[in-house]
Amino acid sequence: MIEIVGVRHAFGDIVALDGVSVTLAERRIAVVGANGSGKSTFARLLNGLVVPDAGSVRVDGLDSRSDGRAVRRRVGFVFQDPDNQIVMPTVAEDIAFGLKPLKLGREALAARVDTILVRFGLERYRDHSSYLLSAGEKQLLAISSVLVxxxxxxxxxxxxTLLDLRNKRRIAEVIHGLPQTAIVVSHDLDLLRDFDRVLVFDHGRIVADDEPASALAFYVRLMS
Ligand SMILES: Nc1ncnc2c1ncn2[C@@H]1O[C@H](COP(=O)(O)OP(=O)(O)OP(=O)(O)O)[C@@H](O)[C@H]1O
Ligand SMILES: [Mg+2]
Incomplete structure (x- = not known):
């Protein structure tokens, strides 16, 4: 469970989040809103990448201000731009990188990497340069590196955002099947229709918080 209480966050004189209080406990939660409405800042808040100027964020009881490292371990984050996330020269090394703290043996590590490569159709890129993948392949790699x-x-x-129709469906299925809580920021409304809950952001505030049909209808009206 993620509890956000009275959060405000500004970048200089730009207020990105203002008076945000919400408790996230459902398995599938979507975040929608206009460009610049604060969605990515909100997303970063959830795993301690952004520490709020005021208010608090608690993840399963851990405070993101005082227990930042533990919070980052509990909350995986898939970036909007995969180039921000790819850190190792080859695809397999990039996936293995995040597993380091688990101190798995060599075989267990390789098995875990191979399983995720197959799951995302990336096995033929195992030893390829991660930086030379196509944009959509990089997005799949970024997602794989977190899921693993x-x-x-x-x-x-x-x-x-960067994916073709088949890979969009693949990611929709992956998200659908995750045992974990997933919080998904997206402009792809089709992806969100079967979610448990949708938060609509506008100017740094949550202006609707409802099941998808009502919240998305509200969002469409807001944008018209
Ligand atoms: N690191 C930063 N430094 C300065 N301003 C920032 C920074 N990050 C975000 N902002 C500003 O905060 C506001 C909210 O940005 P945010 O990235 O959260 O929006 P968003 O809803 O994710 O938009 P988009 O749909 O375009 O991704 C914007 O006005 C943005 O310019
Ligand atoms: Mg964003």
């Missing part, structure tokens, strides 16, 4: 760690909660910041 099996964090308790996963935040996806626009996970399907």
């Amino acid at each position: 760690i099996e964090p308790a909660h996963i935040v996806f910041d626009e996970p399907t």
